[in-house]
Amino acid sequence: MLQSQLFVKTTKQAPKHEKSINAQLLVRAGFIDKLAAGIYTYLPLGVQVFKKIEKIIQEEIETIGGQKVLMPALHPREKWEITGRWQVSEMFKLKGRFGKEYGLGWTHEEIITPLAKKNIHSYKDLPCYIYQIQTKMRDEPRAKSGLLRGREFTMKDLYSFHTEQKDLDNYYEKVKKAYFKIFKRCGLGAQTYLTLALGGTFSKYSHEFQTITPAGEDIIYICQKCNLAINKEIKSEFTICPECQGKKFKMVKAIETGNIFKLGTKYSEPFNFKFRAQNGQEKLVVMGCYGIGLDRLIGAIVEIYHDKQGIIWPKEVASHQIHLIQVENSRQVKASAEKLYKNLKKNNIQVLYDDRKDKTPGEKFAEADLIGIPLRIVISERVLKKNSVELKRRDEKKVKLIKIKNLLQSLNF
């Protein structure tokens, strides 16, 4: 991608009305634009990050058998009346021209359950795992935390269907592992804790994945022995850790970046969703649901990975792998930079190439730090004389001089 052609410019000033660090940096660096409170446009660089995260989630969920669907955002009122959740105040509601009433989906149990019922009839059709990555809307009372709490957002929601609780329990453990892989690949492995939280009708507790950050709205207590965390909302129920009987906890602020939930028959009951068991009996299908918010993940990454100069993207979610900067406009520098750009692209390396002629080196470096691509390569007259380029990691101060002919092998993606 040529930076000279990039639609969006970075800005030095923090945007008005944005208090969260993630929104301030993402807006300034040109990843997102605010349309209204809790409602953002993803700009070209933001779309690249979004796609990386989408790909990670898709790969890990398909590894545990998830089949991808795409459900609508417009939901007819009737489906939500069946579970009594039409009244939920977070649901945006609207009327069509013939009086038809719709809610805007903020979750999809009321849609996936009758859909699964049409296709699952026998124990032979189970277990079954269905997921989507889809735009959701929620009438959020507090939409002040940038991408951490939006009115419009993209979720990965996975639903699992089982013949019995034991099978759900097994799959639930698989999802836990897949989630940890996702957080690890997004750079949040070290900061994200499996957290015991409030359950529902069919399970006393659920699990959240909480990522530690001062921007978090939740408080969790991390067991210092086994690392299980407990959400403050249920902490009073535990004097010792239910996992390892540990007694020491560390209290921290965190943001819920994922949740997994044993639904049991909570939704199969109202939809009368049954299957024929091997012995011929009709039984209710046992369900689980598993969510991750993509925008919130991006917001959490920026809250954690930044410094005064800007964002520091973890490798696998950065919009580009390399920021190539040409600091002078002499014919030789330009030709070398263009040649390197083409060569990197040919090797399937994603490069943002700062080919702009009207910026000083200082301006270019400041913008590169703000945008936060993990590796910076600088080409100048001075280093070209040594047949070299300067290589710098965004998260280090050190600048390395690398011979151009050795560059590709030293990158080692």
Add this chain to the structure above:
Amino acid sequence: MLQSQLFVKTTKQAPKHEKSINAQLLVRAGFIDKLAAGIYTYLPLGVQVFKKIEKIIQEEIETIGGQKVLMPALHPREKWEITGRWQVSEMFKLKGRFGKEYGLGWTHEEIITPLAKKNIHSYKDLPCYIYQIQTKMRDEPRAKSGLLRGREFTMKDLYSFHTEQKDLDNYYEKVKKAYFKIFKRCGLGAQTYLTLALGGTFSKYSHEFQTITPAGEDIIYICQKCNLAINKEIKSEFTICPECQGKKFKMVKAIETGNIFKLGTKYSEPFNFKFRAQNGQEKLVVMGCYGIGLDRLIGAIVEIYHDKQGIIWPKEVASHQIHLIQVENSRQVKASAEKLYKNLKKNNIQVLYDDRKDKTPGEKFAEADLIGIPLRIVISERVLKKNSVELKRRDEKKVKLIKIKNLLQSLNF
């Protein structure tokens, strides 16, 4: 993909309340599911087709410089008041909890124009091409044609920004060519005609891309000399073809699968979107907009490519390249089919493998015809004795016997 694990089953009966051929076949074959009138879920096979079309569009639009963004579906009322389009009856409207009013986006001029205004200030920033592939909603009075006319649908919408009309005119011609490539790759090249249609405030005419099908809701007149078509709505203005002065026209039914529009300053005026020209003067930005409906494209493909047995997907948009069918369950047939499945996948060929044990060959063939993957490979005891498999194109009756060792090179994707 293993067909035994596929979430959705095909059905023999046409669904009630579905009158259009596209919805009947897509529902029966398990590509989509109807949630409400004009509102569909894409099922696993449908998601694969959707992704193929998305990829084709993305590639062709990025070839002509399109930069991808993702704008929201929830639009604040204020933006639409600026152009006076808040009153449009097709717009779904809703109120948030603090009285905030939103419309659901059915197009994005009111969003992209102020966004572009924030980033485009000088002639140096122009031209600029921004697009997205995004979910739109429209309060459609007639939602009876399956995917051809939905209340929720996915559009590719591209917006172009120029210093002057001439530059817009040039880009407009580029988009025309890109659109023809898209239709060709989707299998609709021969049926799709550039069609003169009603313009707006700033251009007397616009262009539609109309795809001939009896399911179409439009009537177009195709010039028999140069192939330019004219929409019935403006046909009375022309006695001869404005392109070649031809006098003979053929009247056909067609569906609008794309449209391109010279907006001029229609939106830059109300948003006061100006740039500084090379001579220092401030001038209004000249705009164009270009849409393609992905769902409608899929619907049109099915309306055109089907027979009594089912869908006949064009090669580049099929959910899979090969439908591999194991017709017996002997150890030898199963082992050979599994080996071939793995080998094809290793060669990056997308395969739906019918590994089901409880279906007769006749049932499997009927389902394969309904699903409509372009190439069918059958493995049975009989042909394995000749170290061969049976190869059949969905659009031909002829069955070829091919030696397994020659199969890969004869596939020739």
